[in-house]
Amino acid sequence: MELYEMTAHELRGKFERRELSSAEVTAAVMKRAADIEPLVRAYVTIAHDEADSAAAEADRALAPGKSAPPLAGIPIAVKDNMCTKGMRTTCSSKILANFVPPYDATVVTRLRGQMAVITGKTNLDEFAMGSSTENSGIHKTFNPWDLERVPGGSSGGSAAAVAAGMAIMATGSDTGGSIRQPASFCGVVGLKPTYGLVSRYGLVAFASSLDQIGPITRDVEDAALLLNAMAGHDPLDTTSAKIMPPDYTTFINRSVKGMRIGLPAEYFGDGQEPEVRAAIDKSVRKLEELGAEPVEVELHHSPYAVAAYYLCATAEASSNLARYDGAQYGMRAEADNVIDMCSRTRARGFGAEVKRRIMLGTYALSAGYYDAYYVKALKARTLIKRDFDRAFEKCDVIASPTSPTAAFKVGEKTDNPLEMYLSDIFTIPVNLAGICAISIPCGFTLQNLPIGLQLIAPAFEEGRLFTISHAFEQATEWHKKRPSVMPSS
Amino acid sequence: MPRYEPVIGFEVHVELCTNTKIFCGCSTRFGAPPNTQVCPVCLGMPGVLPVVNRKAVEFAIRTAIALNCGITKYTTFDRKNYYYPDLPKNYQISQNYASLGTSGWVDIDVNGTVKRVRINNVHLEEDAGKLLHPEIPGANYSLVDLNRAGTPLVEIVSEPDLGTADEALAYMNTLKNLLEYIEVSDCKMQEGRLRFEVNISLRESGAAKLGTKVEIKNLNSMKTALKCIGHETRRQTALLERGEKVFQETRLWDEAASVTRAMRSKEVAHDYRYFPDPDLVEIHITDEWQEQVRAHLPELPDAKRQRFIAEYDLPEYDARLLTASKTVATYYERAAAAHNNPKAISNWMMTEVLRELRERDIEPDDFPLKPEGLAAIVEMIDDARISGKIAKDVFAKAAQSGRDPGEIVNAEGLLQVTDTGEIEKWVDEAIAENPDMVAKVKAGQTKTFQALVGQIMKKSRGKANPALVNELLKSRIP
Numbered sequence: 002m003e004l005y006e007m008t009a010h011e012l013r014g015k016f017e018r019r020e021l022s023s024a025e026v027t028a029a030v031m032k033r034a035a036d037i038e039p040l041v042r043a044y045v046t047i048a049h050d051e052a053d054s055a056a057a058e059a060d061r062a063l064a065p066g067k068s069a070p071p072l073a074g075i076p077i078a079v080k081d082n083m084c085t086k087g088m089r090t091t092c093s094s095k096i097l098a099n100f101v102p103p104y105d106a107t108v109v110t111r112l113r114g115q116m117a118v119i120t121g122k123t124n125l126d127e128f129a130m131g132s133s134t135e136n137s138g139i140h141k142t143f144n145p146w147d148l149e150r151v152p153g154g155s156s157g158g159s160a161a162a163v164a165a166g167m168a169i170m171a172t173g174s175d176t177g178g179s180i181r182q183p184a185s186f187c188g189v190v191g192l193k194p195t196y197g198l199v200s201r202y203g204l205v206a207f208a209s210s211l212d213q214i215g216p217i218t219r220d221v222e223d224a225a226l227l228l229n230a231m232a233g234h235d236p237l238d239t240t241s242a243k244i245m246p247p248d249y250t251t252f253i254n255r256s257v258k259g260m261r262i263g264l265p266a267e268y269f270g271d272g273q274e275p276e277v278r279a280a281i282d283k284s285v286r287k288l289e290e291l292g293a294e295p296v297e298v299e300l301h302h303s304p305y306a307v308a309a310y311y312l313c314a315t316a317e318a319s320s321n322l323a324r325y326d327g328a329q330y331g332m333r334a335e336a337d338n339v340i341d342m343c344s345r346t347r348a349r350g351f352g353a354e355v356k357r358r359i360m361l362g363t364y365a366l367s368a369g370y371y372d373a374y375y376v377k378a379l380k381a382r383t384l385i386k387r388d389f390d391r392a393f394e395k396c397d398v399i400a401s402p403t404s405p406t407a408a409f410k411v412g413e414k415t416d417n418p419l420e421m422y423l424s425d426i427f428t429i430p431v432n433l434a435g436i437c438a439i440s441i442p443c444g445f446t447l448q449n450l451p452i453g454l455q456l457i458a459p460a461f462e463e464g465r466l467f468t469i470s471h472a473f474e475q476a477t478e479w480h481k482k483r484p485s486v487m488p489s490s
Numbered sequence: 491m492p493r494y495e496p497v498i499g500f501e502v503h504v505e506l507c508t509n510t511k512i513f514c515g516c517s518t519r520f521g522a523p524p525n526t527q528v529c530p531v532c533l534g535m536p537g538v539l540p541v542v543n544r545k546a547v548e549f550a551i552r553t554a555i556a557l558n559c560g561i562t563k564y565t566t567f568d569r570k571n572y573y574y575p576d577l578p579k580n581y582q583i584s585q586n587y588a589s590l591g592t593s594g595w596v597d598i599d600v601n602g603t604v605k606r607v608r609i610n611n612v613h614l615e616e617d618a619g620k621l622l623h624p625e626i627p628g629a630n631y632s633l634v635d636l637n638r639a640g641t642p643l644v645e646i647v648s649e650p651d652l653g654t655a656d657e658a659l660a661y662m663n664t665l666k667n668l669l670e671y672i673e674v675s676d677c678k679m680q681e682g683r684l685r686f687e688v689n690i691s692l693r694e695s696g697a698a699k700l701g702t703k704v705e706i707k708n709l710n711s712m713k714t715a716l717k718c719i720g721h722e723t724r725r726q727t728a729l730l731e732r733g734e735k736v737f738q739e740t741r742l743w744d745e746a747a748s749v750t751r752a753m754r755s756k757e758v759a760h761d762y763r764y765f766p767d768p769d770l771v772e773i774h775i776t777d778e779w780q781e782q783v784r785a786h787l788p789e790l791p792d793a794k795r796q797r798f799i800a801e802y803d804l805p806e807y808d809a810r811l812l813t814a815s816k817t818v819a820t821y822y823e824r825a826a827a828a829h830n831n832p833k834a835i836s837n838w839m840m841t842e843v844l845r846e847l848r849e850r851d852i853e854p855d856d857f858p859l860k861p862e863g864l865a866a867i868v869e870m871i872d873d874a875r876i877s878g879k880i881a882k883d884v885f886a887k888a889a890q891s892g893r894d895p896g897e898i899v900n901a902e903g904l905l906q907v908t909d910t911g912e913i914e915k916w917v918d919e920a921i922a923e924n925p926d927m928v929a930k931v932k933a934g935q936t937k938t939f940q941a942l943v944g945q946i947m948k949k950s951r952g953k954a955n956p957a958l959v960n961e962l963l964k965s966r967i968p
Contacts, residue, residue, distance in 0.1 A: 082537075083537070084536065084537045090536070090537075092536070097536065100536065102530075102535065102536070102537070103530060103535075104530050104535075104538075106537060201537075201539065202537070202538070202539050203537040203538070204537050205536040205537045206536075206537065206769075208768075209768035209769050210768035236541065237539060237541060238539050238541075239539070239540075239541055239542070239769070239770060239771050240539075240768075240769065240770075240771055316765060317765075317768055319571075319763075320569050320571050320581050320763070320765070323571060323573065323579065323580035323581055324534045324536070324578060324579045324580050326573065326575070326580060328575050328578075328634065329533065329534075329535075329578060329634075330535065330536075337630070339575050339632070340573075343573060343575075363763065366571070366763035366764075366765050367761055367763060368761045368763075371763075371765070375765060
């Protein structure tokens with residue numbers, strides 16, 4: 002096995018046994034990234050120098066007799082919507098193409114505190130708005146399993162990097178499925194934590210009431226390790242929960258016997274590819290074999306989720322993105338007066354999808370429409386949350402496909418935003434309800450494209466997700482498959 | 491009776507005197523070099539989040555209590571969306587759906603008549619920065635100073651309960667006084683810490699139905715606000731008398747021309763698209779917290795007036811005048827503490843000190859003569875070390891220079907002469923020089939006796955003790 006294909010917990014063991022140094026692993030990962038970046042295009046910025054010096058520092062901390070933090074020396078890619086002090090943070094938007102933050106996001110601070118090696122900044126749909134990373138204002142990213150296909154989005158760069166060995170693990174952010182759907186498309190593990198578990202400070206806001214940062218990794222144990230590093234209250238984010246998170250690695254290697262798996266009828270209807278359906282059914286049977294009990298649950302209001310989401314999220318986005326006006330930082334289009342400067346900057350700096358959502362959100366908040374759209378969407382959101390509360394009275398976790406399809410072809414859905422929006426139909430309700438969910442590899446299509454199983458748990462019950470997905474992972478081989486991207490010589 | 495009468499309401503912005511800004515740790519100090527009191531949060535950089543300053547919330551609770559408002563148990567912040575270069579996020583964090591205080595009132599004294607003005611709401615928000623327009627011919631740019639961005643503001647929104655300029659002035663003065671009393675703001679208008687926006691509509695005199703409302707911004711002093719009310723009333727009256735309509739709009743006060751002007755349509759945000767700020771959680775104002783703030787509320791004007799009457803044995807009139815402003819009341823209390831003659835000090839305050847402050851348009855804090863100095867003057871009179879007349883001169887000198895009154899008296903030899911030998915000499919001289927007057931006094935003309943005393947005082951250059959002069963003169967002219 003190549004060094005860049007290993008997991009963090011495997012590397013950790015080798016670091017401790019002095020079989021490997023962070024410098025060696027980092028060099029291997031950075032070389033892999035450089036080699037196949039022209040094909041995958043996972044990164045906006047590759048930080049060779051910073052990675053090298055961080056690895057050297059980690060190796061000093063990993064010296065005998067010292068107790069290094071769990072992620073010391075592990076090469077981790079950071080999604081380019083999380084601020085990194087002194088390192089360009091673009092949100093994959095032209096409007097921020099030259100923005101270098103003078104501060105770190107709290108998550109980045111915590112990774113640095115763990116002496117992780119930041120490999121660079123990964124590509125995303127501009128301002129995390131999209132499901133294919135095709136909306137990046139910098140460049141597109143390609144799926145390592147089939148370079149003609151999309152990696153999913155918006156954390157497509159992170160998922161592709163982890164899948165292809167361009168990083169050991171990565172951070173993602175998930176507003177409506179942006180961690181889970183690309184994890185599913187790229188055959189890796191992606192977890193969207195409960196709203197408030199991970200600080201949003203320094204995460205460039207798309208929709209503040211829905212955004213959450215989470216891990217994208219090669220297996221479940223790595224996801225627990227990375228979540229351990231990220232989770233916990235942050236005084237800089239008043240929406241972050243005032244709780245002491247448990248050690249999530251203690252939830253793996255536990256039995257799932259008697260665990261009740263909720264199967265919502267609404268999630269197993271039409272609109273999903275037969276191959277996806279078959280893989281999910283098979284996965285549920287696998288969980289049954291392991292001792293879990295399937296139960297039927299109802300999520301009556303889930304048909305309204307996508308509509309409610311595209312009102313809430315765009316309303317918040319229309320305000321969150323107002324600050325990009327060319328006055329203080331980022332791109333500026335010159336003009337004779339300040340009003341033209343602002344409107345020209347925004348006209349040139351934002352891509353089509355971002356503009357579409359700003360307009361949608363502005364409309365939803367406008368006088369005369371506010372109650373009919375925004376307030377109504379909030380009510381739908383409450384009903385969706387209640388559906389989950391009731392369902393979790395009958396079950397411990399809910400299972401569903403992560404996405405109705407496997408990775409689609411580049412350009413396949415770009416002309417039809419509505420169809421693109423529907424690729425998040427199973428992930429969006431989780432964000433609206435503020436609860437947690439994980440996507441894990443659970444099969445492949447005939448075309449050798451990964452399929453993801455989504456498991457959903459109540460707020461702050463990430464532990465359940467780790468227990469069940471780790472048990473599933475131990476009983477299957479899906480997570481061990483790696484795409485074979487060969488550098489063009 | 492004029493055909494139309496104005497209906498006036500106020501929106502008053504008060505910069506709170508917290509040490510740090512409302513959503514970050516930057517200083518709120520006035521007058522620092524541009525853009526030196528800023529951080530990623532108040533600059534509105536990507537990804538930053540606001541954290542509420544608890545002190546600012548407490549000051550707002552204090553204000554709401556002082557204005558007799560109901561306190562909202564779960565108060566929330568909303569975003570007010572509009573584009574302007576002095577607003578880094580292009581939205582202002584304010585309160586719209588659950589303002590901290592609602593449905594209050596304040597009593598104002600309009601030339602002796604008490605009138606109750608209803609307060610619609612009291613809410614918290616962040617201030618914007620400042621635009622600086624270079625005064626260089628041909629300059630095609632403006633500069634932004636964001637030091638002020640994020641300074642906590644309380645906005646006090648009144649109902650349109652005011653009908654005259656006098657009432658408007660009384661309202662503004664009462665508010666300013668109250669805000670100083672509760673120590674939430676220093677209210678320095680020249681530093682923009684207290685800013686007024688007026689809304690005016692006209693209605694047929696005596697009618698109940700309100701006319702179309704016009705809002706006017708950019709009023710930086712009470713004087714300006716009054717000028718604006720006068721102008722706007724005349725403007726709207728002229729429109730109505732010509733049979734034209736008043737447009738509902740926001741206008742700006744043009745100080746140079748003393749007129750209001752319509753804002754350019756592009757400068758007006760027609761729809762602020764308020765919605766709850768998802769970055770901030772609701773604030774629970776518990777009963778305990780409210781009670782705690784109430785318990786630590788500084789003394790309010792009414793209570794202070796009652797105390798002045800009881801503690802210093804002052805007439806109601808004196809107490810009302812001395813407590814009309816917190817700074818004057820504080821000045822008085824310091825003086826009264828330094829010398830025990832509260833009524834005499836009150837007299838000096840009401841005549842000399844308040845006149846000086848008015849003429850120079852300054853606050854007691856900026857008055858060169860400190861309260862202890864005033865007390866020293868009164869004490870010297872009471873101890874018969876100087877006469878009332880000399881005291882006036884000493885006051886005038888100390889009020890100009892800030893010199894210590896005792897030092898002035900010593901340096902200029904103004905100490906009252908109580909040495910009978912010296913006074914006898916002046917008395918004898920005066921008798922010798924004015925035989926006619928002496929004759930008249932002997933004939934029983936008391937007026938002439940006083941004139942003769944005046945002659946003696948003149949000889950002493952005002953320093954002779956008047957009582958001794960009287961006594962000695964009486965003994966010389968039997």
